[in-house]
Amino acid sequence: MAARRKLLLVDDDEAVIEFLNVKLGAEFELMATGAPEKVLPLALDGKPDLVLCDIDLPGMDGGDISAALFANPQTRGIPLVFLTALVTPEDLAAKGNQLAGRAAISKQSPIEDIAARIRASIG
Amino acid sequence: MSENGHSSRARAAEPIVAAYRERILYALALIATVVLLPFSIGNFVKGYPLIGTVSMAVVLIFVADAVAIYLRRRLPVPIPVAFVVIMVALVIAIWGRGLLGIFWTFPAILLFHFVLERRLANLFNLTLVALVGGVAFYTLDTDVALRIVAGQLLTIVFTNIFSYVVEAEQKKETEQRRRLGLLVRATNAGFFQWDRASDERVYSGRLKEMLGHAPDADTSAWPPLPEFMHPDDRERRVSRFQEGARQIAQPGVQRLAAGGDFRLRHANGEYLWVHAQGLFIHGDDGRVARYIASLVDVSERFRQQENLRRSHNQIEVQAQQLRDQNAALRDAIRVREEVERIARHDLKTPLNSILAALRQLRDKRRPDARESDLLGMVEGAAYRVLDLVNLSVDIYRMEQGEYRFSPRVVDLTALAETVARDVRAHADTKGVRIEARVDGEPADAEHRAYAWAEEMLCYSVIANLLKNAVEASPDGATVRIEFSQAGGQAVLRMRNDGVVPVSVRRSFFEKYATYGKVGGSGLGTYSARLMARVQQGELSMHTSDEEGTVLELRLPALPEGAAPILHGAQGAAKSAAVQDARPLPALRILLVDDDEFNVAFVRSGLPSPPLQVVTAINGRAAVAAAKADAPDVVFMDLEMPVMNGFEAIGRIRALEAAAGRAPCKMIAFSSYDDDAIRRRCVEAGFDAYLSKPAPRERIHDILHAVAEGRALPEPVRPRKPRPSGPDDPVDVDPDLLGALPRFVETRSALIEELRAALLAGGREAVLRLAHKLAGSLALYRFDWAADESRAIRQAAADGGDLASLAERCEALRRHLRAFRLRDRGDDGRAPQAAAGR
Numbered sequence: 001m002a003a004r005r006k007l008l009l010v011d012d013d014e015a016v017i018e019f020l021n022v023k024l025g026a027e028f029e030l031m032a033t034g035a036p037e038k039v040l041p042l043a044l045d046g047k048p049d050l051v052l053c054d055i056d057l058p059g060m061d062g063g064d065i066s067a068a069l070f071a072n073p074q075t076r077g078i079p080l081v082f083l084t085a086l087v088t089p090e091d092l093a094a095k096g097n098q099l100a101g102r103a104a105i106s107k108q109s110p111i112e113d114i115a116a117r118i119r120a121s122i123g
Numbered sequence: 124m125s126e127n128g129h130s131s132r133a134r135a136a137e138p139i140v141a142a143y144r145e146r147i148l149y150a151l152a153l154i155a156t157v158v159l160l161p162f163s164i165g166n167f168v169k170g171y172p173l174i175g176t177v178s179m180a181v182v183l184i185f186v187a188d189a190v191a192i193y194l195r196r197r198l199p200v201p202i203p204v205a206f207v208v209i210m211v212a213l214v215i216a217i218w219g220r221g222l223l224g225i226f227w228t229f230p231a232i233l234l235f236h237f238v239l240e241r242r243l244a245n246l247f248n249l250t251l252v253a254l255v256g257g258v259a260f261y262t263l264d265t266d267v268a269l270r271i272v273a274g275q276l277l278t279i280v281f282t283n284i285f286s287y288v289v290e291a292e293q294k295k296e297t298e299q300r301r302r303l304g305l306l307v308r309a310t311n312a313g314f315f316q317w318d319r320a321s322d323e324r325v326y327s328g329r330l331k332e333m334l335g336h337a338p339d340a341d342t343s344a345w346p347p348l349p350e351f352m353h354p355d356d357r358e359r360r361v362s363r364f365q366e367g368a369r370q371i372a373q374p375g376v377q378r379l380a381a382g383g384d385f386r387l388r389h390a391n392g393e394y395l396w397v398h399a400q401g402l403f404i405h406g407d408d409g410r411v412a413r414y415i416a417s418l419v420d421v422s423e424r425f426r427q428q429e430n431l432r433r434s435h436n437q438i439e440v441q442a443q444q445l446r447d448q449n450a451a452l453r454d455a456i457r458v459r460e461e462v463e464r465i466a467r468h469d470l471k472t473p474l475n476s477i478l479a480a481l482r483q484l485r486d487k488r489r490p491d492a493r494e495s496d497l498l499g500m501v502e503g504a505a506y507r508v509l510d511l512v513n514l515s516v517d518i519y520r521m522e523q524g525e526y527r528f529s530p531r532v533v534d535l536t537a538l539a540e541t542v543a544r545d546v547r548a549h550a551d552t553k554g555v556r557i558e559a560r561v562d563g564e565p566a567d568a569e570h571r572a573y574a575w576a577e578e579m580l581c582y583s584v585i586a587n588l589l590k591n592a593v594e595a596s597p598d599g600a601t602v603r604i605e606f607s608q609a610g611g612q613a614v615l616r617m618r619n620d621g622v623v624p625v626s627v628r629r630s631f632f633e634k635y636a637t638y639g640k641v642g643g644s645g646l647g648t649y650s651a652r653l654m655a656r657v658q659q660g661e662l663s664m665h666t667s668d669e670e671g672t673v674l675e676l677r678l679p680a681l682p683e684g685a686a687p688i689l690h691g692a693q694g695a696a697k698s699a700a701v702q703d704a705r706p707l708p709a710l711r712i713l714l715v716d717d718d719e720f721n722v723a724f725v726r727s728g729l730p731s732p733p734l735q736v737v738t739a740i741n742g743r744a745a746v747a748a749a750k751a752d753a754p755d756v757v758f759m760d761l762e763m764p765v766m767n768g769f770e771a772i773g774r775i776r777a778l779e780a781a782a783g784r785a786p787c788k789m790i791a792f793s794s795y796d797d798d799a800i801r802r803r804c805v806e807a808g809f810d811a812y813l814s815k816p817a818p819r820e821r822i823h824d825i826l827h828a829v830a831e832g833r834a835l836p837e838p839v840r841p842r843k844p845r846p847s848g849p850d851d852p853v854d855v856d857p858d859l860l861g862a863l864p865r866f867v868e869t870r871s872a873l874i875e876e877l878r879a880a881l882l883a884g885g886r887e888a889v890l891r892l893a894h895k896l897a898g899s900l901a902l903y904r905f906d907w908a909a910d911e912s913r914a915i916r917q918a919a920a921d922g923g924d925l926a927s928l929a930e931r932c933e934a935l936r937r938h939l940r941a942f943r944l945r946d947r948g949d950d951g952r953a954p955q956a957a958a959g960r
Contacts, residue, residue, distance in 0.1 A: 012895075013895055013898065013899050014869065015862075015865075015866050015869055015870070015899040015902070015903070016898065016899050016902060018862045018865075018866070019859065019862070019899070019902045019903060022856075022858050022859055022861075022862060023856070023858065023859075027659075054898070056891075056894055058891075084898075085894055085895075085897050085898025085899075085901065086894065093523075093525070096523075097523045097524065097525075105524065107898045107899075107901050107902055108901045108909070111856070111902075113524060113525075116524045116526065116528065116657065117523075117524030118524075119524075119656045119657065119659065120521055120522055120523070120524045120526075120653065120656060120657065121524070122656070
């Protein structure tokens with residue numbers, strides 16, 4: 001059986017990480033961090049198949065993380081999906097389901113849609 | 124040393140003493156005349172005619188020169204000559220009258236010093252001292268003579284020191300003036316000066332140049348400066364100037380005037396922009412005595428600003444054009460999407476009907492080989508068209524994560540057979556054979572492979588894989604399709620002996636990657652993998668020189684209890700056994716659809732008796748039928764001409780209410796399966812939703828549920844929950860119940876922090892905390908609480924009063940302490956007790 005895909009979750013709220021753990025932990029192998037500066041080392045080390053990242057983090061925000069991952073050739077190809085609490089699914093759809101050029105999904109979407117988006121975006 | 128021409132410049136450049144030379148001579152001459160005249164006359168009277176004569180001569184020289192200075196004429200007696208005469212007179216006076224004469228030497232020294240140039244003066248004076256000294260020693264006491272000489276020498280020294288100091292100061296001032304002149308020239312500023320007393324206006328050379336005149340042009344005939352101003356600027360500048368000039372201040376005060384920009388007329392008729400900065404200087408009477416202004420040409424700056432503004436306008440125009448184009452594009456896309464939608468519906472409906480009918484044929488008729496082939500041809504054709512219709516739009520939706528995956532039982536072997544039939548002709552030309560095995564056994568009626576997936580997507584994937592495999596396979600080889608089960612997944616392995624070139628391996632599944640395929644879109648493997656993943660499966664490729672190429676498709680296996688639809692004779696028998704043995708309830712059914720194929724298809728699954736089935740071709744007919752004979756269950760297509768399903772349900776509900784009848788169960792049918800439709804169904808009041816073509820079993824399940832008074836399967840799940848209130852039960856996912864206590868604890872702490880931040884007025888903290896709360900509460904489906912948090916955040920971001928939001932925070936806190944969990948019902952779990960212990 002093929003190895004499970006690996007996700008790197010970035011959110012400073014433990015409740016969110018716990019939630020994603022419960023809902024996605026069966027389907028994916030999960031790494032998680034709340035510290036934005038740890039994202040790049042974790043990505044280089046663990047080689048996740050996708051990074052799911054909250055936009056509004058203290059210190060470095062989602063945009064900075066996106067830039068940092070993009071700047072490093074080893075992590076450039078890892079797909080990144082932003083998870084945002086600020087935009088409703090409808091508004092996000094109106095923006096083409098993207099924020100700042102990266103795929104994005106709303107925390108208000110049902111978990112099935114979040115999971116579907118992750119699956120579709122894994123590269 | 125005669126000064127004939129008067130020039131202020133020349134005067135300013137000479138040492139200060141020299142500058143006043145004439146005035147000094149003039150003054151001294153007058154005084155000397157007045158003072159000397161009596162003494163001179165006295166000499167005559169006292170019997171010293173020689174002294175009297177020479178002193179009178181000196182007086183006359185003074186008078187003559189003074190008159191000449193007054194009349195600005197050449198001096199009749201040049202100064203050196205005058206001084207020689209004075210010296211001779213002095214010597215004679217001393218010789219004749221001794222000490223008395225010596226007294227005159229002291230003013231003489233001063234006269235020489237201040238009238239003559241220094242070196243010449245010192246020469247004269249020293250000569251004088253020598254002469255006088257000689258005579259003094261001869262005629263007077265040595266003591267007296269000594270003291271006289273010493274005194275004279277001291278006087279010479281003191282005057283030299285004096286004029287030296289004055290000259291040093293004056294040099295400094297000259298230097299400063301020179302520097303100022305340089306500075307003025309360097310700033311390129313023109314200077315304008317107005318003197319109130321004389322009403323004289325002075326223009327600096329640079330200012331004249333700025334206005335297009337020669338720097339030394341005569342400005343005495345020029346009109347007042349306002350005449351040069353642009354008519355639009357004139358009034359403003361003049362009124363401002365007059366206001367400033369009216370003010371009173373202490374004498375000597377220099378007051379900065381308000382600077383400004385205005386236009387002045389150039390000699391060539393055009394206007395240039397200048398920036399003026401002026402200074403009011405108050406005279407002794409406290410009123411403004413003088414006004415000095417510096418003017419700088421700022422036309423260039425104005426020109427650049429104008430250019431900038433013009434280019435801004437241009438950019439704005441272009442931006443607007445872009446916006447318009449974008450809007451037009453969006454409209455075009457919308458129109459295209461609508462057209463596609465309609466086309467898809469109009470194409471999909473009959474195609475689905477064709478496929479459904481074909482399936483029925485197979486089930487019922489047990490076709491022989493040739494008939495099977497013919498059926499297969501038609502099926503294959505229908506699938507191909509359906510695939511094309513679905514493909515383009517669905518790919519996009521899958522990429523966006525918007526594709527709603529609704530799995531059912533799919534017979535993978537049947538799909539593989541269909542596709543194989545299509546490619547057989549091509550395979551034959553290469554001598555390539557296609558073999559299918561299920562768990563090692565050849566695929567046949569008994570050995571089938573099923574997956575819990577979507578039929579059209581699987582068809583697409585398998586079609587893509589098989590066609591590629593046949594093309595890639597070397598001639599005469601075999602393409603093997605191997606079905607198996609592993610770890611809860613249905614597995615399909617497509618093997619061919621061809622090898623994927625190394626250069627292509629890494630980009631095998633990438634969008635737009637083609638390799639040698641002429642006219643390939645490059646979407647094949649990409650979309651195949653996408654479709655696999657959308658169905659919660661995966662598609663992978665392994666290739667090597669030794670083993671050839673294997674494409675492995677994994678899909679979810681059938682869940683417990685899902686009945687595979689079997690085909691063929693044994694299938695029919697088996698399906699009869701597997702099928703629902705319960706007799707159908709006696710219900711009155713109204714079936715509404717404008718598509719006769721679908722009506723026939725569904726009707727065939729509704730045996731009557733025991734059911735009573737009435738059909739209607741559109742909404743209007745449905746309403747009439749419902750009026751005539753109230754149905755128990757209505758299956759209503761949504762998209763119909765004349766009156767569609769949404770309108771019809773409204774009318775039927777209305778007449779039920781009017782007649783006082785209990786509302787019947789209404790189930791929506793649609794070829795589309797998207798949230799917009801589902802939402803409308805909720806709002807319209809449908810009880811369930813089926814997408815076409817609906818399997819018989821589903822319909823039967825619904826009928827059984829209606830008869831038994833149970834909740835309907837396939838309820839319409841609204842996408843957006845109705846706005847909930849704080850007292851509504853919270854619909855927490857059962858998987859999360861374990862994490863719930865800790866969640867409530869951490870959220871309560873956050874709410875406390877938020878309240879503190881609101882009361883302290885820390886807006887940044889409020890935004891951060893409210894945002895965090897909103898996100899996490901939404902995930903755990905505390906919908907009202909999430910909405911409240913969002914509202915608090917928005918109110919804070921809009922600049923609202925923070926303290927007043929603290930009350931809403933309180934409400935949140937209370938909610939978290941006392942919320943109820945929604946009874947999910949299905950598994951008979953009793954509602955949870957309130958959390959917050």
